Amino acid sequence: MSVIISLYCICAVxxxxxxxxxxxxxxxxxxxxxxRQENDRRFISEYYGGRSPADGMAHVAGRxxxxxxxLPIFNxxxxxxxxxxxxxxxxxxxxxxxxxxxxxxxxxTRDMVARKVADLRSRGVDIRHITxxxxxxxxxxxxxxxxxxxxxxxxxxxDADFVPPPDFLxxxxxxxxxxxxxxxxQGRWGHLNRGESLVTxxxxxxxxxxFMIEQSARNSAGWFLNFNGTAGIFRNRAILDAxxxxxxxxxxxxxxxxxxxxxxxxxxxxxDLVAPAEIPCNINDFKSQQFRWAKGSTQTAIKLLPRIMxxxxxxxxxxxxxxxxxxxxxxxxxxxxxxMAGPVLLSGELRLAPIVFFCFGWVLLASxxxxxxxxxxxxxxxxxxxxxxxxxxxxxxxxxxxxxxxNSRAVFEAVIGRKSGFIRTPKKGGGRxxxxxxxxxxxxxxxxxxxxxxxxxxxxxxxxxxxxxxxxFAYAAGFLCIGSLSWLHGRRS
Numbered sequence: 001m002s003v004i005i006s007l008y009c010i011c012a013v014x015x016x017x018x019x020x021x022x023x024x025x026x027x028x029x030x031x032x033x034x035x036r037q038e039n040d041r042r043f044i045s046e047y048y049g050g051r052s053p054a055d056g057m058a059h060v061a062g063r064x065x066x067x068x069x070x071l072p073i074f075n076x077x078x079x080x081x082x083x084x085x086x087x088x089x090x091x092x093x094x095x096x097x098x099x100x101x102x103x104x105x106x107x108x109t110r111d112m113v114a115r116k117v118a119d120l121r122s123r124g125v126d127i128r129h130i131t132x133x134x135x136x137x138x139x140x141x142x143x144x145x146x147x148x149x150x151x152x153x154x155x156x157x158x159d160a161d162f163v164p165p166p167d168f169l170x171x172x173x174x175x176x177x178x179x180x181x182x183x184x185x186q187g188r189w190g191h192l193n194r195g196e197s198l199v200t201x202x203x204x205x206x207x208x209x210x211f212m213i214e215q216s217a218r219n220s221a222g223w224f225l226n227f228n229g230t231a232g233i234f235r236n237r238a239i240l241d242a243x244x245x246x247x248x249x250x251x252x253x254x255x256x257x258x259x260x261x262x263x264x265x266x267x268x269x270x271x272d273l274v275a276p277a278e279i280p281c282n283i284n285d286f287k288s289q290q291f292r293w294a295k296g297s298t299q300t301a302i303k304l305l306p307r308i309m310x311x312x313x314x315x316x317x318x319x320x321x322x323x324x325x326x327x328x329x330x331x332x333x334x335x336x337x338x339x340m341a342g343p344v345l346l347s348g349e350l351r352l353a354p355i356v357f358f359c360f361g362w363v364l365l366a367s368x369x370x371x372x373x374x375x376x377x378x379x380x381x382x383x384x385x386x387x388x389x390x391x392x393x394x395x396x397x398x399x400x401x402x403x404x405x406x407n408s409r410a411v412f413e414a415v416i417g418r419k420s421g422f423i424r425t426p427k428k429g430g431g432r433x434x435x436x437x438x439x440x441x442x443x444x445x446x447x448x449x450x451x452x453x454x455x456x457x458x459x460x461x462x463x464x465x466x467x468x469x470x471x472x473f474a475y476a477a478g479f480l481c482i483g484s485l486s487w488l489h490g491r492r493s
Contacts, residue, residue, distance in 0.1 A: 004340055004343065004344065005344055007336065007340075008336070008337065008340050008341075008344050011333045011336050011337050012337060012364075013470055014329070014333055015204055015330060015333050015334065015337070015367065016105035016364065016366075016367040017323070018323060018327065018329075018330050018367075018369075018370075019366070019367025019368055019369075019370040020366060020367050021320075021323050021370070021372045022370030022371050022373065022489050023366070023369075023370045023373060023374075025213055025214055025217040025218075025374065026061055026213055026370075026373055026374050026377050028210070028215075028217035028220065028221050028376065029213045029216050029220075029429070030036045030377065031216045032047065032217070032220035032221065033216050033217075033220060033271075034339050035220075035379070036219070036220045037218070037271055037272065040175075040270060040271075041216075041271065041272065041386070043174070043178065044171055046176060047174045048060065048170075049391065052167075053091070053167045053170035053171050054091050054166070054167050055169065057091060057092070057093065057170055058089075060174075060206055061093040061096075062270055062273035062300045063177065064092070064093055064096060064154045064170075064173060065096070065152070065154060065173065065176075066096045066097075066098065066151060066152045066153055066154075066166070066178070067092065067096065067097055067098070067152045067153070067154045067155070067156060067169055067173065067233070068098045068100060068146075068152030068154070068155045068156070069087050069090070069097065069098070069099050069100070069103060069149075069154070069155070069156040069157075069158065069169075070100045070101075070102055070143060070146050070150075070155055070158075070175075071083055071084065071087060071099065071100065071157075071158055071160070072099045072102045072104075072142045072143060072157070072159065072160075072278065073101060073102065073104065073105060073109065073160050074102045074103075074104045074105055074135070074139075074160075074424050075105045075106060075107050075109050075424075075454070076105070076109055076111075076160035076161075076424075076427055077107065077108055077109045077112060077312075077450060077469050078149070078427050078428060078429030079160045079161055079427045080109055080113055080116070080160055080431040081112065081113075081116050082163060082429060083158060083159075083160050083161075083162060083182070084099075084101060084113070084116050084117070084120070084127075084165065085116075085160060086162075086163045086164055086166075087099055087164065088120050088125050088127065088168075089166050090164075090166055090168065090169055091140075091166045091167055091169075091170055092169050092170065093148070097125070097126060097169065098126045098127075098128070098150065098151055098152055099125065099126060099127040099128070099340065100127075100128050100130055100146045100149070100150065101117060101127065101128065101129050101130065102130050102142040102143065102145070102146045103129060103130065103131050104131070104132055104135045104138075104142055105131075110131065112450050113129055114129055116301030117129040118343065123125050125239075130142075130145070130146055130149065132145065134167065136247075137245075138247060138421065138422030139229075139245035139252060139422055139424075139453075140245040140246060140247035140252035141245070141247055142247045143157065143252075144245040147236065147239065147244070147245070150236065150311060152236065153235070153236060153237075153414065154173065154176060154233050154234065154235055154236060155233065155234050155236055155239070156169060156172075156232070156233045156234075157229070157230055157231075157232060157234070158230050158231060158275065158333060159229065159230035159277070160427055161192075161275050161277045161278040161425075161427045161429075162230055162231060162275050162276070162277045163192065163275070163277070164187075164231065164275040164432070165275065167276070168187065168273065168275065169233070171270070171272075171273050172185045172187065172233050172270060172273060175268055175270070176233070176235055178476035179266070181264075181265060181266050182235065182265070182266055182267075182268055183234065183238030183259060183260040183261070183265025183266060183267060183351065184227055184232060184234045184235065184238065184260060184265075184267050184268075184314065185232055185233045185267070185268050185269075185270060186215065186225065186226075186227055186231070186232040186268070186270070187231040187232055187270055187273035187274065187275050188208055188212075188215075188231070188269075188270070188271050188272075188273060188274045188275070189228070189230075189231060189275065189276075189277050190274040190275060190276035190277065191204045191207070191276060191277065191279055192276045192277060192278045192279070193278055193279055193281065194279065196281050197280075197281055197486070198395070199280075199281060199282075199286065200280075200281050201392060202278045202392065202396055202399045203280070203286060204278045204279060204470065205375050205378075205379065205392060205396055206375070206396070206399075206400075207279075207373070207377045208378040208379060208382060208384075209371070209374045209375045210379075211271070212271065212376075212377070212378035212381050212382060213226075213374045213378050214324075215269045215271075215345050215378055216269060216271055216384070218269075218320065218324070219267070219268065219269035221316075221320075221485075222314075222317070223316070223317045223320045223321070224258060224261055224267075224308070224317060224320065224321045225257065225261070225267035225268075225269055226253070226254045226257045226258065226267075226324070226325065227253045227254065227256065227257035227267070228253060229251070229252075229253035229254075230253075230275075231273075231275035231476045233396075234260075237286060238260045238263070238265045239256065239260070240262045241260070241263050241265070241277075242256060242259040242260040242262070242265070243259055243448065248299070248303065249299035249300050249303060249422070250292045250293075250295050250296030250299060250422060251292070251293060251296025251297055251299070251300055254296065254297060254300050254325075255296075255299075255304065255385040257301045257326075258304050258308070258321075259301065259304070262289075262304070262307055262308065262311055269287075278427055278428065278429070280318070281426055281428060282426070282492075283482065283485040283488045283489045284440065284486055284489050284490055285425055285426050286425075287406045287440075287482075287486065288423055288425060289425040289443075290403055290406060290407055290410075291406055291407065291410045292409040292410075292421075292422070292423060292425075293328070293475055294328035294331065294406075294410035294411055294414075295410035295411070295413055295414045295420070296414075297325055297326075297327065297328050298325075298326070298328060298329070298410070298414035298415065299414045300325055301322075301326050302414065302415070304321065304325070305321070305325060308321050308322075328407050328410065328411050329411060331403065331404040331405075331406075331407035331408045331411065332404070332405045332407075332408040332411055332412065334401060334475070335404040335405060335408045335449075337451050337475075338404065338449065338452075338456075338472065338475040338479075339449070339452065341453075341456050341460070341472055342455065342459050342460075345459060345460060345463060346454075364471075366470070368397075371396075371397075371400070372393045372396065372397065375389070375393065375396060376389055376393065377392070380449075384469070395476050397478070398474055398477045398478035398481055399476055399478060399481075399482070400478070401475045401477075401478030401479065402446065402450075402477075402478030402479050402480075402482030402483070403478075403482060404475075404478075404480055405442060405445055405446050405449060405479070406446075406480075406482075409442070422423055439488070440490075442486070443482075443483040443484075443486035443487045443490070444483075445483075446479045446480075446482050446486065447479070447480060447483035447484070447487075450475075450476050450477075450478075450479030450480035451480070451481045453473075453475040453476035453479060454473075454476040454480070455474055456476075457469050457473045460472055
């Protein structure tokens with residue numbers, strides 16, 4: 001039992017570190033965000049002579065380089081044409097924008113895309129339909145093959161569910177021209193269907209927290225910045241210098257962006273450069289996406305952390321890289337605490353002096369409030385309805401807790417080296433829903449653990465341990481809600 005209690009305390013301490021780091025990131029964001037944002041706005045305004053990028057394009061057309069936009073697609077019938085139309089509408093000097101549709105589809109999407117590409121080519125759009133017989137390397141393999149055929153000096157990338165604005169390139173490319181050391185630029189994700197359901201609203205809050213707070217803070221502090229797989233642009237020379245796209249992790253985007261920075265290049269995040277995207281409305285699709293991100297992030301951590309520790313980065317940058325790449329480790333930590341809370345109390349071996357318990361309570365509250373503070377700060381910066389945000393924060397806590405089993409499985413698979421394919425997130429688009437994530441029986445375990453945590457809540461409240469009891473109740477509510485939604489959405493799909 002002493003081993004269980006020791007591990008319980010270690011997990012609690014590690015979770016506290018991750019939670020307090022949310023306060024650190026929020027603090028960095030609040031102190032540096034506005035100045036960096038204003039500098040970026042001023043630079044673009046000056047570059048185009050005080051005009052908007054679209055109006056000032058003709059005056060700088062000779063300076064703008066050739067850009068290739070890559071659109072990796074796999075069985076995206078519902079959204080492929082929407083994406084291609086949006087990118088074909090980009091404002092950029094004639095003859096300097098090439099579009100590659102990297103189509104690995106095995107269904108009717110391929111014929112649909114072929115017709116769309118042929119139509120656009122007949123209207124003078126420089127667009128190519130690149131297909132492969134074998135989906136080697138999944139998305140990373142498609143991007144790598146497209147890069148070998150690209151004529152652009154820079155490469156923009158958009159996933160199938162995005163609808164980027166027409167001036168995306170005009171607002172991003174000048175930063176590369178002003179900074180020869182810049183390897184990639186990341187834009188912010190917007191939301192096409194935020195208000196569709198409670199699931200999409202909660203996801204949007206989480207995404208906003210990452211892009212408004214975490215990415216802004218890392219960028220302004222000069223720490224390692226990650227590319228988010230889409231809505232960004234690379235300098236092709238930086239990609240090749242870092243070893244090109246590699247498919248040994250499920251987050252090839254994070255892997256490449258870190259390798260680019262380790263090779264001496266820099267990343268830059270543009271908070272005002274927004275590309276709206278579709279959020280998964282089915283909880284099982286979302287869990288599938290989270291599984292890929294959790295497993296891929298852990299794989300990237302195992303792959304790159306030794307190189308990061310041996311690099312010349314500052315100590316704080318290395319610490320932040322560790323916390324960033326291992327962020328999904330919070331889920332197995334949370335799961336262990338949820339499972340062991342009841343046995344630890346019933347063992348009667350864990351006794352804390354009043355002053356120690358008081359300090360423990362304050363530290364616990366400080367760490368657990370970190371994510372909520374980060375989400376609230378992000379919504380406030382985006383001028384969202386703060387009352388609605390406050391009302392949704394308790395649901396956000398339960399939402400995060402409920403994903404612990406799904407994401408813990410992903411982390412463990414990465415640690416033991418178990419391989420799995422790249423499962424893209426199904427997109428609904430404007431039509432009927434044709435795709436769905438593979439059905440999983442994991443919801444049975446989520447419901448079972450939820451009931452276990454509910455029993456633990458009763459035990460803790462009965463013993464008048466209200467502090468821990470409330471956290472156990474959040475776990476119980478999260479697991480039961482996620483498990484129930486997974487079952488319900490699985491029946492509908």
